[in-house]
Amino acid sequence: MQLPPLKSLLYFKHAAELGSFKLAAEQLYVTQAAISQQIRSLETHLGCVLFERHTRKICLTAKGKLLLPHIRKAFEHLNHGVQVIEEDPQPSVLNLSVLPSFATCWLLPRISSFQRQHPHIRVRIDPSDSLVDFDAGEADLGIRFGKGHYPGLHSEVLASDDMLLAYKPGLIDPLKPLNEQIKSNHLIMDICPDAERAWRILFDKLALTDVLQPHFLEIDNAALVMQATLAGQGIGMLRRQLIQPQLDLAQLEIHPEFEVACDYQYYLAGPVGHFNWHKVKLFRTWLLGQFNSL
Amino acid sequence: MQLPPLKSLLYFKHAAELGSFKLAAEQLYVTQAAISQQIRSLETHLGCVLFERHTRKICLTAKGKLLLPHIRKAFEHLNHGVQVIEEDPQPSVLNLSVLPSFATCWLLPRISSFQRQHPHIRVRIDPSDSLVDFDAGEADLGIRFGKGHYPGLHSEVLASDDMLLAYKPGLIDPLKPLNEQIKSNHLIMDICPDAERAWRILFDKLALTDVLQPHFLEIDNAALVMQATLAGQGIGMLRRQLIQPQLDLAQLEIHPEFEVACDYQYYLAGPVGHFNWHKVKLFRTWLLGQFNSL
DNA sequence: TCTATGCTTAAGTTTTTCTAATGTAAAAAC
DNA sequence: GTTTTTACATTAGAAAAACTTAAGCATAGA
Missing domain, CATH: 3.40.190.10 (Periplasmic binding protein-like II)
Structure with a gap:
């Protein structure tokens, strides 16, 4: 005995209980067309009409009335089963x-x-x-x-977040060209796509292509990048969300001319x-x- | 309370009852990979493991055992509901x-x-x-x-079926070239894709491109094409299945040199x-x- | 140790389902 | 008695889900 598409049965239940495809659609967060199609598919599958369509409302046919209580019961069991499983094992x-x-x-x-x-x-x-x-x-x-x-x-x-150029207060003079500062300081880089992308954007912006590799200090953890930056070891490319406490305490400064929105x-x-x-x-x-x- | 994908619950029921993804796959006419994926998706959705996987068998976990009876009950209701609807209203x-x-x-x-x-x-x-x-x-x-x-x-x-060239016995001489016969007889054509295609194939084969339109008698019903053919009004392009009785009774003959399998x-x-x-x-x-x- | 079995994983394809746009018919409003 | 509004239907195309194929892996049993 071949069951109809299960989703169509769920839609049927909602439509039947609400007496409206439109309301069922709203309740299920889909369009009304989706309900209409699923109901039709169910009817085709079963080979009978389940709803009488009137202009402003729908009514269950005899067959529909026969079907509804069983479907309702079925979904009660499903819901209950899932609820039992989903109970919080350690609420505290x-x-x-x-x-x-x-x-x-x-x-x-x-x-x-x-x-x-x-x-x-x-x-x-x-x-x-x-x-x-x-x-x-x-x-x-x-x-x-x-x-x-x-x-x-x-x-x-x-x-969301932004990548910022951060450094220990006093490390660089924000009034001097950024270009110079970048060339004359260590750059502390996190090994993560957003940080790498931000450095690339910065270099493009400054038309810097000849920055030497040893110039970089690469660290595979943003927290350690921040620590190194806090210690004054160079300029870090860091996310605003992660350094907000340090900015508030003026333990770090950010360069006013640079900011890139993160992809992530x-x-x-x-x-x-x-x-x-x-x-x-x-x-x-x-x-x-x-x-x-x- | 968001239900998991319903299909995954069905697969779960079968797998749990059979104690094997492989057997469930066979019962449901899908591959075993499909079962594995659905079960995984269900587990991810519920946030718990339902089966312990051993090399040669699977066992329900505590959570799985908790879930099964509810799911089973639910599907019993669905089956029963559908069965009630699908009863034959007029068995005779x-x-x-x-x-x-x-x-x-x-x-x-x-x-x-x-x-x-x-x-x-x-x-x-x-x-x-x-x-x-x-x-x-x-x-x-x-x-x-x-x-x-x-x-x-x-x-x-x-x-399946084949399109054949049929005519009243004696209308044409099968030993003379088919080419000539086509030119000198009325052609009775059904307005249906397979018949039209068959005529086109025949003309291509005989390199006939200059057949005149009035040569054709077009009838929008294969049964009437057969009737006209039976009456000796020309050569018909007819399906073997439809003219078998007439062939058996020698009321119609078919040309031995032509036969085209139907698309339909x-x-x-x-x-x-x-x-x-x-x-x-x-x-x-x-x-x-x-x-x-x- | 080797083989066979059954589950997993990944990639690519197929199928299903959904949305957006438009159509239609009847009830409600004017 | 028109006109408008409302809810369902239909369609094509887009998006998502599910499936298959093919390879991988672990282990029970030879």
Whole structure:
């Protein structure tokens, strides 16, 4: 016994319960045409008409009325099953998977505010370069710097960022041409696409093509780049979000003539179900608040 | 509460019940890779592992065991609902939608054999050029001559066919060149892609480009083309399946030098559910038997 | 140790589903 | 009795999901 396309059954349920394709479309975040097509496909598959179409409303036919309760029951079971699975196994522990540099420069300096607000939640931060295995329960949520394409996971943008030229106050004189400053200082480079791109853009802008390789200090971690910059070892190409605390404290300065928007953005990502967990909702709210207060 | 992709739940059910992705794949007529991918997508979506993978078998994890009974129940309801809808409303009446020419030349001469075999089934034949509206219950099954693409419907090939040059015995002398015969007789043409194509192939083969238009008698129905041919009004381009009875009775002859396979084939088509109906199963068996006995 | 089995992964293709634009018919408003 | 509005239908083309093929990998069993 061949089942019809399952999605068409879901659409049927919504349309039947709301008595309207239009409302079902809104509820399901698709266009009305999508509903219309799925219902038609279901009807073709079953070989019978399920709705009487009137101009301003639809009614279930006899066959439709026969079908609805079964479909409804079926989806109740599916929902319940998924709900059982998706229950939070440890409501009082929040496991975050975060990029090492973001953890060091952004999250750690701010997390105490979250802990003060929600003292009953224990926060664990797992710094890792790649997304962890959510399936294995290794983390509840991830914060990533990327393009937002995390197949199978729910994700939302947190913020954009810019690459800035940063240095220890006094290291260079912002009134002298940038050109000169670049040539006469060490350049501290993070090995990451956005930083490399920003350097390239800067060089193009200054028409510098002959910068020597040894001029660069390459470090594979933005937090260490910042540390080196803080120590006055040269000029760093750093993300604004990561150095904001240092800028506020005037431990770093940025050159006023340079700024490049990053290709990547910060994303919050994780399995859809996790976003219903209480601890996750609290953290998400706090996180968005932190980004928006800047 | 966001449901996972519904198809992945179906695959999960099969895999869990069979304890094997491979067997599930066979049961669902897909490759084992498809199962593996769907299960992974489900796991990613739920954020937990559902199967322990061992080398030669898989086992449900605790979460998987929790999920299975709900999913199973859900699909039982879906199946039952669809079954209720798909019950045959008139088990003793078989409504066939058939092309007019096929009805006249093929089905009607043979249908009495089916009626003798199954006297309790009343057969109704609805000759129509286009597929009827199965949704409205206008027909149980359709027999079409086409490419087998009937979206939303189940279809299966019944037979292929060839276009032949047919004429009343004695009208032409098969030993004289075909070339001459074509020029000196009326040509009776059906307005249908396969017939037109066959005439074109014939003309190309005979290097005839100067055949005059009035030479042709155009008739928009293969049954009438046959009738005109039977009456000796000219040479017809006809499908073997349609003229077999006349060939057997020597009421028509075919030219031995010409035969072109049709692009189209005969298909049996209808909503999937109809193929479970008793009367449909009987008719299908009979129909296949008729085609195979040729 | 070697082989065979069954799951995984990756790339590319096919199929399905969706959107956007437009059409249509009837109810509601004027 | 028109005109407008509303909700569903239809279409073509774009986007997303699912599938297949082919290769890889780990391990149970010979």
